[in-house]
Amino acid sequence: MIVGIDLGTTFSLISYVNSSGTPTLIPSKRDPQRFQTPSVVHIGDRGAIVGDLAEELLQEEPALAVSRFAKLSMGQPGKVALTDHLGQAYTPEAISALVLRKLKEDAEAALSEPITGAVITVPANFNDAQRQATVNAGRLADIPVLGLVEEPLAAATFFGLNTKGGERLIFVFDIGGGTLDATILSATPEGLYAIATEGADNIGGKNFDELIMGIVADQFRGQYGTDPRNDPEGAQRLRHFATQSKIALSAPGANVISKPVILGGKSLRVTFNRAQFEAAAEPWLEACQEVCERALKSQSLAWDNIDELILTGGSSLVPCVERKVREMSALQPARIRREQPHASIAYGAALLAEQFYGAKKTAAPPLKQQVTSNELGLRVFDPKERKPVFHAMIEKNVPVPTTAKQTFYTQKAGQTSLSIELLQRKDPFTPPETLGQFTFGPIRRPESGHPVSIEMGYDGTGRVSVTAADGRTGESVAREFSKQAEADLTAMYALLQKVPVRA
Structure with missing residues (x-):
């Protein structure tokens, strides 16, 4: 069975598409009336306590150490989300893996068959390190991650947008427990195409x-x-x-x-x-508006160009949030939709899992295109500024998968190698973050201005490939970049195998 998972900041859900093609939430095996699992974990001498049981335990023993909001700190090497009673540290990916393992156990108990794969949703604003960390969390939970899909696109898929009758522009405002995404899609007779996304990982x-x-x-x-x-x-x-x-x-x-x-x-x-x-909430509401305006501005659009607005995410139920969106968009009420804001992303994930990897037929519109949420590039020496600078090769809001190729030149005679540092950046106002680096060489004929061709590829799941080739001899070196070392994952996997999950 393949499933869709909404790995949320505060709550997580798992769903599948039933035999009639309808997305269906899977309940907790502890309480068949509960579908949301709080993304809360405590690790103690009784193992890992996840979800509702952890919340209940906190009411009895509020001083217990728990991990909340682990999703927001994934993709940061060396980050510790929780330290247990024995002093053992757990990464955010490990904590998320325990939540995923609980969801997997719920699903296998309810469906009486193993989970063979999952599509997991991520905030549209997640950078590449966070996306790869989400895949790693799935691996740690023994879940084959078939793919990642951005939360607003999953919600739009669930809404079953009417794509007949020509192109329409859809704006998805998705505000959950800890993140805000503003995504613009083009709905056409062929399916859904993401064209722009903006977001904030500190609003929710x-x-x-x-x-x-x-x-x-x-x-x-x-x-x-x-x-x-x-x-x-x-x-x-x-x-x-x-x-x-x-x-x-x-x-x-x-x-x-x-x-x-x-x-x-x-x-x-x-x-x-x-x-x-x-x-008190007004500054956060203004920040929401700024994110939305950036998304529109990136495509030279205004609210008048938007045909339909979707409100999703649990925090869209807060009255002042909904009122702010209605006021800033000035759209007619009939053009603003909200249905099942807590569950729409999980439903959409299940539909997309079947659409991309399954055999069941659904009525959902096909998702044709996602876009990059960050710029990807290299650190290069700028002779005019006489210092290293960020040089973008893959721009933000470019359809994925994508590749870019460019030729660079050595700066001095006798240079036998070239240091290649891969960077990502959310926007021109944010300092770039290093994803990794490697050395290309030896350069056989090291004269000044020797050409080296760099090709960069990105598939949207958090893995970036870079190939450097000598422009004269054709000799090349290829690398794949991931923020978390394989040895660290192996060690954390071995540790988690010893931690029973109680939920």
Whole structure:
């Protein structure tokens, strides 16, 4: 069985396409009425506790060390997401792998057959290191990752956009627990084509939770003179209280939160209203608008050019978020759609898994094109500026898979080798990040201006290939780049095999 997985910042879901071609969520084997798995992990002497059980345990023992939001820090070499009771460190990829393993076990229990492959969704704004880290997390969970697909494209696929009657421009506003994506697609009779994407990996539901945490902390400080966020147990209870308050305040007709909370053994009657929350949220709402405007500007578009807007992601249910999108787009209500914002990405992932790798027929429109979310290039010496600079070879928002080829020249006579450093960059205002480097050589006839041809390829899954060839002899060296060393993955895999998962 092949499946689609929405590996979310705060919640994760798994789905498959049934025999009638309909995407279907797979429930937790612990609770058949639950489909969302909190992306929360605790590792202790009882093994790994994942999902709802970890959340429940936190309510009983708030001081326990847990990993939240591990997805956001994947792809950073040396990053530690959690240290267990024995002092063993776990990477963000390992934590995500434990969430994936739990989803895999749920699916195999529900479907009574093994999972043979999965399409996993990623934020459109994920860089190449984060994408490869997602593939690695699947490997650590013993899930064959067939491919990655960007979350807004999965949502658009689920919506089953009507692609008949000529080209239409679709804007997908996807805001989840920790990331925001703004993606523009062209819907044609042939299928869906992504043409531009922008995003932010620091805007989402957790920001709104933290705003409420700040409001409550101010009231607590006013009464007791201390900040409950400085106490690990108090911070855990406060985060849970804030999340539940945000959900309650987002319900139709809800305007005031007034209820008690116990933090650090001290009771507080918390009272605040929707207006206070929305005033605190305004900077984040402005940041949402800036991301959307960048996406439009990249293609010289305006909101008037957009035919339909899709709202998806759990945080799109926050009233001030929806209102901000409606105000900034000024689109007629009939042109703005939102259906099952928590599940649409998982549904779309399952449809795309079947579309690309399965045999079941579905009514979903074919996804024809994804685009690069970052610039890829090399560090080269600029003789005018007389210093090394970033030189883009693959631009942002270029259809993938893609290749680029260019000839470079040595700077001095007697130069027998060339150092090739691969870089990625989100935009011209962000410093580039090194993906890896290698040395090309020996150069047989090392005169100044010796040509070296560089070909770069990218398939959208996080692996970048670079081939350097001597422009005169044709001798070449090829490399594939991944941010995580194979030896590190092997060691972490061996460690995780010893960690039972309780969910």
